[in-house]
Amino acid sequence: MTGQRQLLVLSGGHPYEAEPFAGLLASFTGWTVKHLIHPEAETAIAEGAAQDAAAILFYDMPGYRFEDGKAATRPPSFTYRRAIADHFARGGGAVAMHHAIAGWAEWPEWAEMVGGRFLYAPGEANGAAHLDSGYRHDVRYDAIVLDPEHPVTAGLPSRFPLCDELYLAPVWGAAKPLLRAGHAFVRDNFYSAAQAVAGQMFSNTGWDHRPETDLIAWEKPVGAGRLVYLQPGDGPAAYADPNFRRLLANALAYVAPDLAVA
Template sequence: MSAAHRLLVLSGGHPYEAEPFAALLASLDGWAVTHLIHPEAEAAVGAGAADDADAILFYDMPGYSFEGGRAVTRPPSFAYRRAIAHHFARGGGAVAMHHAIAGWAEWPEWAAMIGGRFLYAPGEANGERHLDSGYRHDVRYDAVVLDPGHPVTAGLPPRFPLRDELYLAPVWGAVTPLLRADHRFVRDNFYSAAEAVAGRMFSNSGWDHRPESDLIAWEKPVGNGRLVYIQPGDGPAAYADPNLRRLIANALGHVAAA
């Protein structure tokens, strides 16, 4: 891939280990990387930081503050929303990783772009009411390739092991399935996000969440571009995994070619 390809990386709003994540970004051959961190990233994007990006890597979870045992949310600025919509309208692409599926709870169009939503509190997603979503850290599972002929999965083994966080959250719309997790996405295997926000980590007491999709990577069209969502990517072990690095590199190359 030519070095002329420009990648805008957005992070912040959710904790992560900066040095291992920087090593992941450094492994992306052929990309000129600009990394912006919220809250400054929102203003920078609104002022034009995404205007010449071939692809955006969303590793952010903006629009939240956690206060008094609850999640307080706000929408993005009009300028930010306009800039992201313009990026896709002109054929720009994006990869959204891991907790990006939870970002901007008060911007429904963001969930529609991704094709899923992680909820920190009971609420609406895709026109339906949902309980708060589920999480489970340090799950050992196999990722299973669903479309071996797709550019995003090129070069990956048919299945490969990961140790990472999984989400129990709704997925919808015209998504192209790429990977699934060999794991049961049912209430007993996850903990309540709302309970965690309230200070009761690793609890699913009184939380009767329905089963959800086992998809952990998919593609969908957005405007004149496309977006690939990749659920793996919680921490250093995932950042360093060679199969996950290949998946991310493939996905970025694919969406930049839109």
């Protein structure tokens, strides 16, 4: 089909509802979609699976093993890292969605590409020490468009409601902020990720996390390409939301600019 582009979708490492997510992927127009799931995805990309992709949709959270109340981590293979760097170096684009901001805790360059990092344990991000990050499920909030003229936000209302998970996590290097959330990103509105891993879900006892930005979408250059990060996209409510679908379709078209928005 004229105008078709190759979209590589990566998932795995974090639970999600497969059938509704497949429905979201099936809604894309103008794309030929290839979906890879970790751990096999890491090997496939290292062997060249991303070479023909105009864009990659990262919906993965690889590099973790959760057991005994702790998060064990590992870095990606050198060949995987090189393949992702090569994708951006040749002008390929990417959208990193929701929990992808937590992926590859032992690959600092990934956090630099995304422009932020969700931490499951206290650690370093952007050269500074941080507590473990915060999460809050099923938050009802308004997404507020910051630049209605930007291709990623084109056709969206100036503000629209979502019900989704939000993160309290460090963000830096967002070259172009796109959306913010009408929600206070402060300790009292979130729960500790480290405590959740330890078996204490929905707890922030003794967790004195500092306030963080309310940005939930931004774009930035990576190599010769572009990356858009979208914090929305936790589950079926977001997958089916027409404004979220428009946002995601716009973002994919933007990072592969020779593909017109459907």
